[in-house]
Amino acid sequence: MNSLPRGRRFRTLAARLRQEIVQGRWPVGGRLPTETELAQTYSVGVNTVRRAVDLLVEEGLVRRRQGSGTFVTASGASGPRPRFIGALVPSNTYYYPQVIQGIERAATAAGVRLVLACSDYDPDVESAQMRQLVDAGVSGLLLVPNLHLSADPAAHLAGLRRLPVPYVLVERRPEAPGPADPTSYVCTDALGGGYTAVQHLARLGRGRIGYLGRIGTATSEQVFAGYRQAVADLGLPEIPAAVARQSVWTGPDLLAYANVCATEKVRAVVCLGDREGTALLPYLRRVGLTVPGDVALVAYDDEVADLAEVPLTAVSPPKAEVGRMATELLLRRIELGSAAPVCRVVLQPRLAVRASCGAASGTLVEVRVPL
Structure with a gap:
């Protein structure tokens, strides 16, 4: 000590x-x-x-x-009433504002103050911010750790277990938690989101489906795995030339991909995320393809998908609900202390249907992934 x-x-x-x-x-x-x-x-x-x-x-x-x-004077079985809790997120400008809203509403409803910190996707800043929150006397922590940026995610998680206060992971979880893993988390089923994007397009008769996405993000591997699983389960043709993943997409990259869509007769594309899908639209038009007539698009994130020139159908994670449930779980863990059970909560996203897929817009479709 x-x-x-x-x-x-x-x-x-x-x-x-x-x-x-x-x-x-x-x-x-x-x-x-x-x-x-x-x-x-x-x-x-x-x-x-x-x-x-x-x-x-x-x-x-x-x-x-x-x-x-x-x-x-008390057994502690019901725990001390928390005065305030801490939340550490990697961004307060993209994706996480809605998560924070859910956290704030749940904390306010419970009469608990919230201290918010941001790591800016920097592991060193993350560590410093956690120390500051603990030093400030928070009763518990809601954490979005940068596991995808860590050389050893397992060691990163092991370090969190040494925290002197209860914590719950938000939109993060161990890659393959064992039966005795003590980590509690609330997150979105990103794999299911990738799956339902393909499933929806296949139901619309779009048999040749490509994938354009980023790598190195917290959800990139899960969304891509969902895409691949759906293609296999539904017996759709694989189109290697139309499956492209990289950390940054430039104009020339997007033009090259649009040309692939034309030559390979791609009928739909799943994009990770909204920005990539929005940026692809003018390049598809440049090579003579229309959206959704020739090519349908579905994006993952639903942050700015509705603002595209052709509003994008998008997989929509339940961000505010993730924040609310994580906060309620943390407060319960504080209340019960060591008697609190480990909870693993995975929420399915929905599909916000808009013009880019050619289906009736303005609806929400539940994700349903075969077991």
């Missing part, structure tokens, strides 16, 4: 003592060891112990009695 920054030690110790109270090490009415004894047990200074116990007094878990010591 001495390796922690000085400002964090007492909060980490308070979390440790709180957990041991919940687990019954000291029963209600029992006396805690003296501050000197606790300092020796946990290898910290007496002042660190005193500040940690002050937090537990404020939460109502323990009470000091003049001349007698400090006694447990």
Whole structure:
């Protein structure tokens, strides 16, 4: 514990003592060891112990009695009422504003204040912001970690488990969590979203479906996997030349792809994300293809899809609902302490049907992925 920054030690110790109270090490009415004894047990200074116990007094878990010591007044099974929680997102300008709205509404409904931080997709900033939120005394954290930018995502997740407060991942999860993985998360089924985009286009009679997308994003592999699975399950022809993925799409890249659509007689394209789909439209027109007459488009994200010159049909993640459910789950984990069960929540996105696919617009279609 001495390796922690000085400002964090007492909060980490308070979390440790709180957990041991919940687990019954000291029963209600029992006396805690003296501050000197606790300092020796946990290898910290007496002042660190005193500040940690002050937090537990404020939460109502323990009470000091003049001349007698400090006694447990509550089991902690129902947990302290949180005063405020922290949320760390990678962006506050794209995708996450709606997630934040869901978080804010749930926190307000519960009478809990929210402290918001942004990592700007920088792992170093992410670590610093988490430390600052913990040091500020948050009761729990909603985290969107940059796992896709980490050289070792498993180690990244292991580091989160050492946090001294409860946390819930938002729109992130372990790639293949084991049966005993302790990570709780709420996220969108991006694989299902990629699948339903293909499924919808196939139902419209668009048999030759290409894919244009980005790589290196948090959802890029899942959306692409959903596309590939749907093509295989539905027995659609594979068109390798019309499957293109790269980190950045330039004008010449998009023109080259539009030419592929023309020569390969592609009838539809799934795009990750809205911006790429919107940018492709003028290049399809340049090579003589119309949307949706010759080529139908479906994008994934639904952030600016409706603003395209031909409004894009888009897979629409339930962003606000993800934020709301994650917040409610975090508050429950704070309330129950170590007794809280691990929860893994995956929400299916919907399909917002607009002009770019040629179907009746203004509807929402549920994602249904075969088991």
